[in-house]
Amino acid sequence: MLTTISLSLLVQALINGLLLGLVYTLISLGLSLTLGIMGVVNVAHSTLIMLGSYLALELLQRLGLDPIISAVVAVPVFFLIGVLLERLLISRVARTSQTTGLLVLFGVLVVIEGAAILRWTTDTQVLTVSYTNASLTLDGIAIAVPRLIAAVIALALVVLLDTFLRSTLYGKAIRAMAQNRDAARISGIDTDRLSLLVFGLATATAGIGGVVLAMIFPFDPQDHYRWLAWAFLVVVIGGLGSIRNTLLAGLLIGLIETVSSILFPFQYVYFIVYLLLVVALLVRGQGLAGSQSRAL
Amino acid sequence: MSSALLERVATGARWRSWLYRGLGAAAAVGLLALLGVLIPLDWVTTLSSVFMYIMLAEGWNILGGYAGYLNFGMVTFFGVGAYTAGVLCTQYNVHPLLTIPLAGSVATVVALLVGVPALRLRGVYFAILTLIISFLTQVLVTNLGITGGASGIYMPALPFDAFTNEQIFYYAFLFLMVLTVLLAFLIEHARFGYALVAIREDEDPAEILGVRTTWLKTQALLLGACIAGIAGAIYAFHTSYIEPQGTFSLDISIDVVLMSLVGGLGTWQGPVIGVPLMLVTAQVLRILAGELPFLGTALPPEFDRVVFGVILILVALLAPSGVMGLVRRVRGRRLTV
Numbered sequence: 001m002l003t004t005i006s007l008s009l010l011v012q013a014l015i016n017g018l019l020l021g022l023v024y025t026l027i028s029l030g031l032s033l034t035l036g037i038m039g040v041v042n043v044a045h046s047t048l049i050m051l052g053s054y055l056a057l058e059l060l061q062r063l064g065l066d067p068i069i070s071a072v073v074a075v076p077v078f079f080l081i082g083v084l085l086e087r088l089l090i091s092r093v094a095r096t097s098q099t100t101g102l103l104v105l106f107g108v109l110v111v112i113e114g115a116a117i118l119r120w121t122t123d124t125q126v127l128t129v130s131y132t133n134a135s136l137t138l139d140g141i142a143i144a145v146p147r148l149i150a151a152v153i154a155l156a157l158v159v160l161l162d163t164f165l166r167s168t169l170y171g172k173a174i175r176a177m178a179q180n181r182d183a184a185r186i187s188g189i190d191t192d193r194l195s196l197l198v199f200g201l202a203t204a205t206a207g208i209g210g211v212v213l214a215m216i217f218p219f220d221p222q223d224h225y226r227w228l229a230w231a232f233l234v235v236v237i238g239g240l241g242s243i244r245n246t247l248l249a250g251l252l253i254g255l256i257e258t259v260s261s262i263l264f265p266f267q268y269v270y271f272i273v274y275l276l277l278v279v280a281l282l283v284r285g286q287g288l289a290g291s292q293s294r295a296l
Numbered sequence: 297m298s299s300a301l302l303e304r305v306a307t308g309a310r311w312r313s314w315l316y317r318g319l320g321a322a323a324a325v326g327l328l329a330l331l332g333v334l335i336p337l338d339w340v341t342t343l344s345s346v347f348m349y350i351m352l353a354e355g356w357n358i359l360g361g362y363a364g365y366l367n368f369g370m371v372t373f374f375g376v377g378a379y380t381a382g383v384l385c386t387q388y389n390v391h392p393l394l395t396i397p398l399a400g401s402v403a404t405v406v407a408l409l410v411g412v413p414a415l416r417l418r419g420v421y422f423a424i425l426t427l428i429i430s431f432l433t434q435v436l437v438t439n440l441g442i443t444g445g446a447s448g449i450y451m452p453a454l455p456f457d458a459f460t461n462e463q464i465f466y467y468a469f470l471f472l473m474v475l476t477v478l479l480a481f482l483i484e485h486a487r488f489g490y491a492l493v494a495i496r497e498d499e500d501p502a503e504i505l506g507v508r509t510t511w512l513k514t515q516a517l518l519l520g521a522c523i524a525g526i527a528g529a530i531y532a533f534h535t536s537y538i539e540p541q542g543t544f545s546l547d548i549s550i551d552v553v554l555m556s557l558v559g560g561l562g563t564w565q566g567p568v569i570g571v572p573l574m575l576v577t578a579q580v581l582r583i584l585a586g587e588l589p590f591l592g593t594a595l596p597p598e599f600d601r602v603v604f605g606v607i608l609i610l611v612a613l614l615a616p617s618g619v620m621g622l623v624r625r626v627r628g629r630r631l632t633v
Contacts, residue, residue, distance in 0.1 A: 041420040043368065043427060092613060099364045099496075102423050103557060103612035106368055110550050110605030117598055222546075225431035232424050265439075270432050277428070278413040281421065 008140045013258045015143055019151035021254025023216065025247045026154035027209035027227055028234035029161060030202035036240035037178040037198050040090060041098075044105045046228035047112035048203055052078065052210020053219045054116065057125055067127055067215050071153050074207040082203025086196050094195070116221035124220045132215075150212040157208060161201070162243040174198060178240075226270075233273055236280045325474055332466045340462045344534070346572055347469035348527050352548075353556045353567030354476040355523030359516035360553070361562035362489055364496030365415070366423045369430030370552045372410075373403040373521035375544040376433065377528025382449040382538050383442055392452070396529045403525025404518050406433075415513040434544040448539030451532055465534045472530070476523055480564035492516055493562065547601065554608050560620025569619045578604075 027049055034040045052074055059065040059073060089108065093101040134145040165171035176184040177191050177198075185191050213219065213227065230253060238249030253273075260272050332340065356370050377399035384390040384398060410429050414422040437443045454461055483489040491512050494502035503509045532538050551574065559570025581600040615621060 041424060043424055089609065089613070096616070097364070098420050099366060099561075100612050100616050102366050102420055103553070103616075104609050106366070106423075106550075106553065107605045107608035107612060110608060111602050112605075113546075114598065114601030114605055118596060118602065225427060228424065229428040229431065232428060236421075270435050274429070274432050277425070278409075281413040281417060281425075 009262070012141045012143070013262055014255065015141065016147065017255035017258035018251055019143070019147045019254070020216075020258060021251035022151040022154040022158070022247075023147075023209070023212055023250075024230055024234055024253050025158055025250030026205060026212060028231040028238070028246055028250055029158070029243065030204075030206040030209070031231045032235045032238070032240060032243075032246050033198055033202040033205075035235060037174060038090070038094070038195055040094075040101060040105075040199075042105055042202070043102065043228070044109040044112060045202075045206055045231060046224035046226075047109050047116070048078065048081070048206035049210040049213065049227050049231075050116060050219065050221060050224040051081075051112060052207035053125075053127075053214035054120055054210075054221075055207065056127055056211040056214045057120075060127060060129070066129060067211055068149060068153070071208050071211045074211050075204050078207025079200040079204040081207070082200040083196050085203065086199035090199060091192065091195065113221055113224075120221060122220055122222060124218045125214075126218045127214045129215075144216075146215040150215050153208065153212050157205060158243060158247055161205070165243065170194075170197070229270075229273060229277070233277050233280065236277060325470075328470055329467070332463055332470070337459055337462055340459075340466045342575075344462070344466045344469045346575060347466075347473040348531060349551065349555060349571045349575065350473045350567050351469070351476045351527045352524055352552045353559070353571055354473075354480045354564070355520035355527075356552045357480060357556050357562065357564075357567055358483060358492070358520045359513065360520075361556055361560075361566065362483070362492035362496060363513055363516055364562075365513060365517075366420075366553070367426045367517070367520070367549075368423055368553065369410075369426035369428075369549055370520070370524055371544055371546065371548040372426070372430040372433050373407060373524035374528040374531070374548060375430075375437070375540075376406050377403045377525030378532035378538050378543050379437060379443055379449070379528075380525070381529035381532045382451060385452060386449055387442065392454075392533060396526055399529030400522040400526040403528070404522045407518050407521030408514075411514045411517045415517065416510055430544065430546065430549060434540050437544065438540040443540070446540060448537060448543075449532075451536045451538065453536060454533070465530065468530055469527075472526065477564060477568060479519075480567075484564050488512065488515075496562070550601070550604060550608070554604055554611075557608065557611055557616075558618050560618035560623075561616075563620040565623075566618055566620050573619070574604075577607075 027046075030048070031042060031045045034042045034045075055074055055077065056067045056070040059070045060067065065073070085108065089104050090101070093104050129146075131145045131149075135142045136145060136148070137143075165174060173184065173189045174194055174197070176187070176189060177194055181191055209227075234246060234249045234253055237252065238246040253276075256272065256276070257269055261269050264272070328343070331343070335343075352370060352374060356367060359365050360367055380399040380402040381392070381395040384395045385392055390398070410425060414425040438446050443449065454464065456464065483492075491502070491507045494505070494507055495509050495513065499509055528543075532543075555570040555574045556567050557570070558573055559566030559568065578600055581603055585596070585599060611618065617624070
């Protein structure tokens, strides 16, 4: 039986879940883009997210920049990192076996994580700004302001990216490349340059994702695997079909996380997530990379 | 000359080459066994660790090397093995020797939980899933009551003096390493190994030609996990203290991948070459870190992770078949001339 108190608790959990879900969509976009368009499984994706969090930390500590501004700064910085990674490493392994690509990206993960530990040690960090503990209260339902801001930034990016892929000529070319790289090339699309763009964009979303996550959660150089798990789950459930499906999957994961964290101690949330991942992998099977769903 | 004679000569030559190889291997193992009583204590410890990593790398290589399915979470099975031994021994008073096969079994069951969802899929999702599961297992072990949480488990000490103790582990790891290398050698020359290589080279045709890909991949994973579990159990008794951060450290997964890669993926010799090579490199880096000032400050010891990452990238890009690839190229040239 639902009392009014538990009802408002539930509504609060649902709102929180949707807000988190938007953030989860944002951190999954990069993985989905590189996988769907370039066929690259970026195992280093979550280390880029972690770097984004530290960018926000450094900018806050050194220049006093608000994380909202850091999210804007992250775009060119991480786009550049992505372009460099693509040019230096990914483009070299694109034509070799997938094993080589995975090994190289695993190496990138090791280097970034190691460098982050050297620079920032393994201590847990928190971003504290004026509104960190602020919340909006409405009818007994409290919404944390950082979560709201994070969700708005995430939503803005999801809409921007979706519009870019749907309505611009570049977006059309990228979608063509996702369907058939060789055919796109024959039609005169410069797939090498587009790969740079896609990887840059994917890295930029990871960077902003990191900034945004840092507003909500504490972070350290080694707990980013959690975000890899979440992002992978969103990609598996949402498929590589479209950004809108990714958004739906992200919102679903956000809701599941907040609802299950009311019902169980927090560490069990991980196992619910793993269970979901297993079920999703078993159900989707080949569908994940199937030709039908590749039409991003 | 009759073909029967030719055949007999050829078989004789083959027999002789096998005999020499066998004798060489036996001599090497005999030498290592002898070293166990001759060399000083810290060397015994170092070599034990070499043997342990060869076990892990050979176990990893079955699926990762031959079949090309990269497991970035090998430490999961190692850690599960260590913790199985720890929990059974300290909480249920199971005899230490009995916990070792049990550790292998539990690690195999965990591998089943990873393998069944991931290995039905083609390609690379397996790699991501292994990273995720190794993180999840670490969280679980840190938060469970039975594992002692973050404070870990103190293992019971063996009733011997320090040197005898080290020697016991030396011979245990040596024995198991020889078994694992032998297993890898046999797999490489058996239908199982050929089928795994077929999966690596092109999975679809392999399946069309009748290779039961999913089952074989799962078998390869389980075998590797069992070996890692056993290694983990012995490691737990050897270090006498296990805790989630160190026992489930990603460093172990990285080391195993890198050692196999440097030695040569998909060859039984690869880990045997790669493990000592990388352990020596790590040692040199540690010494360098102490002596080389970098930008005015001494390098912290953790910088070897970054160097290992760079080595991983460079080897994967420039020499993806490792030392064995170079050896085979030189040998191949000699044969074709």
